[in-house]
Amino acid sequence: MKRRNTFSINDNVDLLVEILGRLDGRSLGVAACVCKLWSSVCRRDSVWEALCNRHVAGGGGGPGTRSVVAALGGYRRLYRLCVGPVLDRLAGGPGRAGWAPTREEAAHLSLSLSLSLFSIDCYERLGGSRQRPASLLFLCKSVNVS
């Protein structure tokens, strides 16, 4: 009797990357808890890069963006500290301060704002152990999913 070909997603890592790369932040965090393979896939920066860029009009800035973000700490950290909380806040309430952004405006501005805040965070971490980075605490309220 012929053995049936059983398909397991864990045997096709590229496919797994493609699928997981389409998840949102929280789901990625949940997926990272499934098994070691999934956890290692979810730690790849390219997955988080796809996630960040998806929320940005025009595909996330020029080619230099990737190296800058990598130098500042990586897309996963960028999402966790900045992009994720910014998107949460934007989704939470209507436009404050008398200005309701369009989706493109919000997306574009949220990336530039996130990058600015991210650079400040990186800079504070360079300060060494005597200074705990705290500038972004005003953003964070969710559980650390990494």
Place this chain on the structure above:
Amino acid sequence: MGPYPLGSSTAASGWAAADSGPQCSASEIDGLLAGAGYRVRSSDLLHVAHSLERLESAMGGAPAGYLASAEAVHYNPSDLAAWVHSILSELSPSLPPLRPPLAAPVAETWPDPTCFSSPYQQNQMAVVVATRQREEEEGSAIRLVHLLVSCADAVQRGDSGLAGNIIAEMRVVLTRVNAGFGIGKVAGYFVDALCRRIYSPCSSSSCSASVAGSAADQEILYHHFYEISPYLKFAHFMANQAILEAFDGYDRVHVIDFNLMHGLQWPALIQALALRAGGPPFLRLTGIGQPSPDGRDALREVGLRLAELALSVRVRFAFRGVAASRIDDVRPWMLQVVPGEAVAVNSVLQLHRLLGDPGDDAAAPIDSVLGWVVGIRPKIVTVVEQEADHNRPAFLDRFAEALFYYSTMFDSLEARRGAAQQQQQAVAEVYLQREICNIVSCEGTARVERHEPLVRWRARLGGAGLRAVHLGSNAFKQASMLLTLFSGEGYCVEEVDGCLTLGWHSRPLISASAWRADDDVAPLPDSQLFDPSIDATINVDASQQRQQ
């Protein structure tokens, strides 16, 4: 209406008739109103205010013929409380009694931070107790403000005896309000500052240095204030946006920062320059800051960190530190401006320290500093200042302005009381407290917190040869987005003639503007700008300054 003589028989009898409680002593009667001829108990102030409001609305709806009635009965208004009540009861006989148990509307100026307990149907008693407490606190709050203003008036007139008495009374009232937040806390700071002014005044800069604390302390306070509130972040973002746009197309750029502190403004600019279309320019940063007393080169350390960041994102970067205790000690040659580079001058809350007393004929340091700033022909000058008028010649005006400004500021800080950062908030408040102390208790060269409103800065900067640059809608949108990230719904960004202000509940508290040198202003000669023999961090000491 002419003033009724104090202690007249009609007033006394009117008072005795209305007074059903224990005999009130003279000290319970409000002093300021007594000077105008009205006898009102201090504890009744709140209630009388509310009754007058009701009277106003009732008279608006009174029948047309009523007020012109031939049988008019005149009441002696010097007993204000009873007078208002009798008029009110005539106008609308179905009035509630003299002390209604229901909560009255809160005075607009002091938003009450205590949560108003929603009335539980099954627990009316708790409602009554809560509203009574609230009324008492409101009454005490109004009384505190009243006392503060009268104390400042006494100080202005030079009557330190009376001022001391009022301060003692204020300390008593402070025990009755919640001094942990709201008006109680702000009033506490102002009372302390007034004490300092009366009992240990300082009018020389050496004295104010002891008040202000060391430079390292000031950096820590600044850092906490930066983290806990959006004002400094807003300032940095707006300035960076203007600088970024002004640097468009230039390959060599030079930023001069009037107050480097920890350099928190510059990582974002470095990152934005790294990502700009066409590649990053060669960035030079000249940071001016306080000299460190213990030999540690704090400026160089900040410069090294910024250089490390710039290196990681591949932006060519050079740093120079200029240690000076005052900006007017800085000379243009220390900045090493290279011909051909685009220069940006960045001043965050620094220019007001260079002002003098208004109406003083002697040239204030601001004029010489603006002179050389314009002389180096910057592409952009970013100015961030407090939006307040704390440099008026009369002490009472300054005091009242400062009271309003800082209560709004503290109010905005308290809006995020729920967040877990109480300790940081307390330290940030010390930062503000030092400003309050300087404004109230220092004079002469010691008083450096000479805030002026945007309109006056416009005139001053325009007069020095600078033209305003509009900040643009991009900056406005970034500012609005930044605000959505901060908890506390009361922040508002406004655009005023190309400048942006950030405020709390429609009171602007900080303003950001951008300027550039006018084209027909003569630049400084090169000999004043560039000296090739200077290389390391420059320490500016009055005794070591080279003569021009």
